Amino acid sequence: MGGYEAVIGEIKRRGEEAIDVGEATAKVELGEAAGGIAAAMPGSAETPGEAERLSEHWEGVLRDLGRRVSSYGDDMVRAAERYEEEDEAAAENLRLHTPGPGGPV
Numbered sequence: 001m002g003g004y005e006a007v008i009g010e011i012k013r014r015g016e017e018a019i020d021v022g023e024a025t026a027k028v029e030l031g032e033a034a035g036g037i038a039a040a041m042p043g044s045a046e047t048p049g050e051a052e053r054l055s056e057h058w059e060g061v062l063r064d065l066g067r068r069v070s071s072y073g074d075d076m077v078r079a080a081e082r083y084e085e086e087d088e089a090a091a092e093n094l095r096l097h098t099p100g101p102g103g104p105v
Contacts, residue, residue, distance in 0.1 A: 008083045015076025018069055026066025031055030 034055035038048040 006080075006083050008080050008087070011083070012077055012080035015073045015080060018073030018076060020073075022066045022068070022070030022073060024066070025069060026063045028062050028066075029059065030062055031057075031059040034058065 032055070034051045037051035037054070038044075041047045
């Protein structure tokens, strides 16, 4: 029989870690690094505006990445919970149909 094995606890744990990483990523204020660009290039008429646009872009990229990673983590946690529920239902079904101490005689 081919297929795969799902380590439910590990899937859930990794999903929870992904949620944490996504939330932390969304909070990174990398755009602040661009704030010093204008001061480093006094006399450039375009630098302050470009630095601000770069800052906004970086922060938007990180927020989006953070949301996507967290969403993927949520999906992993939900998948693990479904696996767990299905395993429990399958085990109960087997108990109901197994003769002897574990099920009907």
